[in-house]
Amino acid sequence: MAELSERKKQILANVVEMYIKSGEPVGSKGLISSSGLNCSSATVRNEMNELDQMGYLLQPHTSAGRIPSEKGYRYYVDNLMPVREIDEFTKRMIDAGIAPAAGDPEKLVNRARELLADITKCAAVSTAPVGEMNVIRKIELVPVGRHTAMMVLLTSNGILKSRLCRIDTDFSVTILEQFYKISESFFIGKPSGEISPADIQTIAASVDTDYFVMLPLLAAVSDLSVSTNDSRIIIGGGANLLSRKDYGDQAIPLLEFLNRKEPLSEVIRSSKDDLNVRIGSENMFKQLEKSSVVVAKYSVNGDNSGSISVVGPTRMDYKTVISSMKYLTDLLGRLITSALEE
Amino acid sequence: MAELSERKKQILANVVEMYIKSGEPVGSKGLISSSGLNCSSATVRNEMNELDQMGYLLQPHTSAGRIPSEKGYRYYVDNLMPVREIDEFTKRMIDAGIAPAAGDPEKLVNRARELLADITKCAAVSTAPVGEMNVIRKIELVPVGRHTAMMVLLTSNGILKSRLCRIDTDFSVTILEQFYKISESFFIGKPSGEISPADIQTIAASVDTDYFVMLPLLAAVSDLSVSTNDSRIIIGGGANLLSRKDYGDQAIPLLEFLNRKEPLSEVIRSSKDDLNVRIGSENMFKQLEKSSVVVAKYSVNGDNSGSISVVGPTRMDYKTVISSMKYLTDLLGRLITSALEE
DNA sequence: GTTAGCACTCTTGATAATCGAGTGCCAATC
DNA sequence: GATTGGCACTCGATTATCAAGAGTGCTAAC
Numbered sequence: 201m202a203e204l205s206e207r208k209k210q211i212l213a214n215v216v217e218m219y220i221k222s223g224e225p226v227g228s229k230g231l232i233s234s235s236g237l238n239c240s241s242a243t244v245r246n247e248m249n250e251l252d253q254m255g256y257l258l259q260p261h262t263s264a265g266r267i268p269s270e271k272g273y274r275y276y277v278d279n280l281m282p283v284r285e286i287d288e289f290t291k292r293m294i295d296a297g298i299a300p301a302a303g304d305p306e307k308l309v310n311r312a313r314e315l316l317a318d319i320t321k322c323a324a325v326s327t328a329p330v331g332e333m334n335v336i337r338k339i340e341l342v343p344v345g346r347h348t349a350m351m352v353l354l355t356s357n358g359i360l361k362s363r364l365c366r367i368d369t370d371f372s373v374t375i376l377e378q379f380y381k382i383s384e385s386f387f388i389g390k391p392s393g394e395i396s397p398a399d400i401q402t403i404a405a406s407v408d409t410d411y412f413v414m415l416p417l418l419a420a421v422s423d424l425s426v427s428t429n430d431s432r433i434i435i436g437g438g439a440n441l442l443s444r445k446d447y448g449d450q451a452i453p454l455l456e457f458l459n460r461k462e463p464l465s466e467v468i469r470s471s472k473d474d475l476n477v478r479i480g481s482e483n484m485f486k487q488l489e490k491s492s493v494v495v496a497k498y499s500v501n502g503d504n505s506g507s508i509s510v511v512g513p514t515r516m517d518y519k520t521v522i523s524s525m526k527y528l529t530d531l532l533g534r535l536i537t538s539a540l541e542e
Numbered sequence: 543m544a545e546l547s548e549r550k551k552q553i554l555a556n557v558v559e560m561y562i563k564s565g566e567p568v569g570s571k572g573l574i575s576s577s578g579l580n581c582s583s584a585t586v587r588n589e590m591n592e593l594d595q596m597g598y599l600l601q602p603h604t605s606a607g608r609i610p611s612e613k614g615y616r617y618y619v620d621n622l623m624p625v626r627e628i629d630e631f632t633k634r635m636i637d638a639g640i641a642p643a644a645g646d647p648e649k650l651v652n653r654a655r656e657l658l659a660d661i662t663k664c665a666a667v668s669t670a671p672v673g674e675m676n677v678i679r680k681i682e683l684v685p686v687g688r689h690t691a692m693m694v695l696l697t698s699n700g701i702l703k704s705r706l707c708r709i710d711t712d713f714s715v716t717i718l719e720q721f722y723k724i725s726e727s728f729f730i731g732k733p734s735g736e737i738s739p740a741d742i743q744t745i746a747a748s749v750d751t752d753y754f755v756m757l758p759l760l761a762a763v764s765d766l767s768v769s770t771n772d773s774r775i776i777i778g779g780g781a782n783l784l785s786r787k788d789y790g791d792q793a794i795p796l797l798e799f800l801n802r803k804e805p806l807s808e809v810i811r812s813s814k815d816d817l818n819v820r821i822g823s824e825n826m827f828k829q830l831e832k833s834s835v836v837v838a839k840y841s842v843n844g845d846n847s848g849s850i851s852v853v854g855p856t857r858m859d860y861k862t863v864i865s866s867m868k869y870l871t872d873l874l875g876r877l878i879t880s881a882l883e884e
Numbered sequence: 885g886t887t888a889g890c891a892c893t894c895t896t897g898a899t900a901a902t903c904g905a906g907t908g909c910c911a912a913t914c
Numbered sequence: 915g916a917t918t919g920g921c922a923c924t925c926g927a928t929t930a931t932c933a934a935g936a937g938t939g940c941t942a943a944c
Contacts, residue, residue, distance in 0.1 A: 225937090227936070227937050227938085228937075228938080229936090229937080239886075239887085240886070240887050240888080241887090241937095242886075242887050242888070242889090243885085243886060243887070245937085245938065245939075246885095246886085246939090248938090249938085249939075259937095259938085260895095261893085261894055261895065262892090262893050262894055262895095262937085262938070262939095263892085263893045263894040263895070263935090263936065263937050263938060264894075264895075264936080264937065264938085265936085265937065265938090300761065300765050301765075302708070302758070302761075303690070303705070303706055303707040303708035303758060303762065304705040304706040304707065304762075305706065306705075306706075307705055307706075307765075337686070338686055338692075340682075340684055340692070342682055342694070344679070344680055344696060345883075345884045346884050347883060347884065348645070348881065348882075348883075348884075350680075350682070350694055350696060350702055352684070352692055352694055352704055354686060354692060354706075358706060360692055360704050360705060360706055361704070362694055362702050362703070362704035363645070363646040363648075363649055363702060364645055364646040364647065364648075364649075364696075364700060364702055364881060365645040365646065366644070366645035366880070366881055366883075416644070416645060419642065419644075420645065420646075422642075423642045423643075423649075426642075438781075439780075439794075439797065442784065442794055443794065452781075452784055452785060455781065538708070539690065539706060539708055540690075541687075541689060541690075541708075542687045542688050542689065542690075567906090569905070569906050569907085570906075570907080571905090571906080581917070581918085582917070582918050582919080583906095583918090583919095584908095584909095584917075584918050584919070584920090585916085585917055585918070587906085587907065587908075587909095588908090588916095588917090590907090591907085591908075601906095601907085602926090603924085603925055603926060604906085604907070604908095604923090604924050604925055604926090605904090605905065605906050605907060605923085605924050605925045605926070606905075606906065606907085606925080606926075607905085607906065607907090
């Protein structure tokens with residue numbers, strides 16, 4: 201990639217930032233007045249023309265100003281964007297918002313995602329902290345009535361789910377013991393994704409306790425273990441995309457795409473670096489061609505573990521998005537590491 | 543209200559149903575061809591004209607077909623709508639969807655809400671089953687590591703919330719005993735809405751255990767008790783409203799209105815009957831003037847308890863909405879009653 | 885290399901013309 | 915007296931036309 205002259209860089213940076221702010225194509229006159237450029241609009245026009253031909257800028261139509269092309273955004277993000285510290289206000293907001301979740305990895309991730317969506321006014325996606333082995337770590341069953349009990353399931357990556365369940369006979373020590381025995385041999389240490397409703401039937405039939413007593417309990421285990429899996433990738437702030445005029449009425453299909461989760465999950469998985477910016481059609485999915493996706497990983501105990509991402513229009517405010525995400529992943533990593541410490 | 547002639551009823555019913563289906567104003571010709579009416583379009587025009595003057599129909603503009611007025615919808619819902627049984631397919635869908643939640647009141651309500659949103663393609667709102675006294679019933683703290691523990695909080699209306707929490711010293715029997723003592727004297731039996739973060743500070747300071755050991759545990763109680771309150775009224779399927787062309791771009795402000803929750807809560811509270819239909823401006827809020835709200839109560843142990851509601855355009859398919867809601871409230875009432883049984 | 889000037893292009897918004905669906909009404913009919 | 919066919923009329927929606935304005939590209943001068 202040919203190096204750009206200093207002035208071209210300055211012009212490109214200004215076009216990108218003005219366009220991000222206003223959403224309107226920026227013309228030579230406007231650029232002159234809003235930036236410290238020391239030359240006439242004609243000069244800027246010439247430079248812009250060259251940037252256009254080099255592929256950094258686009259003209260929506262002949263008689264309009266310029267907007268950044270994907271290549272332009274890319275150059276801006278890689279070379280021109282000021283590496284700014286997060287601003288104090290946002291930092292405070294994050295610190296305060298995340299505090300009540302301290303100690304619980306899942307809640308930390310959830311808060312982080314919601315904060316990120318609020319700050320960036322884009323959709324935010326989180327994935328749970330998941331090590332190589334993500335297995336069921338503990339199951340507790342605590343009776344709260346003759347027929348009802350609270351069941352709690354904890355996975356090795358710190359996701360905790362709970363629900364009530366009910367059997368038709370009275371809870372007895374025998375039943376509880378039997379349940380814990382089954383739990384110990386069939387569930388503990390197993391990946392939570394591997395417990396299917398079909399298995400439940402088999403297991404319930406194979407034990408010597410009454411099938412119809414044990415079945416609802418095992419079904420509850422299955423339900424909980426499904427929900428730990430469901431909460432591994434979550435999208436928040438989708439409504440923010442609706443107010444982004446960049447999408448017009450294309451926001452709804454985009455939301456539908458995001459909610460399918462599998463493709464999104466693939467996008468995230470294919471991001472190798474700690475911080476990965478994919479602009480427009482750099483994303484493998486045509487549904488994302490007008491969007492940028494920023495994926496940032498957080499580390500637990502020094503291992504890359506989970507991620508938070510931002511999905512928004514290519515016109516998103518990369519400066520703010522990236523500085524917030526850097527701060528958040530750092531904080532999140534430290535807090536989760538400490539929450540998972542023995 | 544003056545009684546309508548048999549033919550007028552037939553015409554009104556047809557206009558309502560055709561308009562619900564197509565979203566287009568229905569004209570005299572179209573009505574003839576799509577309904578078994580045994581007369582000419584001119585006759586229909588005369589009748590429609592009268593219905594118009596009586597206030598049951600509206601003309602969006604002089605040279606368009608007719609659409610039902612609010613009064614027209616009202617008459618349709620009260621007198622003309624076939625009281626149809628829920629169709630077999632929807633019934634199956636509900637039964638299958640709700641099964642995995644059996645035993646847990648909160649999950650049952652959540653599933654019901656999501657199913658209702660899916661079926662009606664509208665927003666669905668649920669309120670938790672709440673008796674007169676909704677208090678904290680049980681708190682459990684189960685260590686899962688030297689410094690970490692699972693905390694579970696159960697309210698008297700069957701809402702269960704859990705999270706991990708962490709202290710800086712090792713968990714000891716003393717700490718657990720102390721926690722349960724505090725819990726017993728300050729939390730159990732208290733309305734979950736009354737535990738404020740400020741109280742937590744006071745309580746932590748007032749006990750003889752180390753302030754900094756107990757504080758995070760009490761903060762976790764507070765956090766959980768806040769979340770039991772948050773889940774008392776929940777909106778689902780809001781995205782469905784976006785695809786409803788009736789709202790155009792008014793869907794977003796409507797969603798914002800719904801998410802404020804307080805006014806919505808008032809709408810629900812003011813519904814006395816088991817099944818209450820409010821059409822357009824019958825709702826007290828101008829934000830709902832283009833919407834209908836259907837509120838259906840479910841009963842736990844014979845007492846009216848919680849509700850599920852549908853919010854959608856006045857043009858919603860009342861037949862399907864109402865038949866589904868009747869089936870759901872009945873099912874929900876029975877399942878929750880049984881889940882809460884001692 | 886830079887700048888002023890000017891002709892050119894293309895969007896935007898407003899205004900006007902046309903089209904068509906659907907009505908209201910009247911006179912004829914059953 | 916209710917019903918119907920026929921017809922003029924109305925009004926929204928679509929399309930066409932036009933002027934204004936913003937911004938460019940190019941050229942010639944500095």
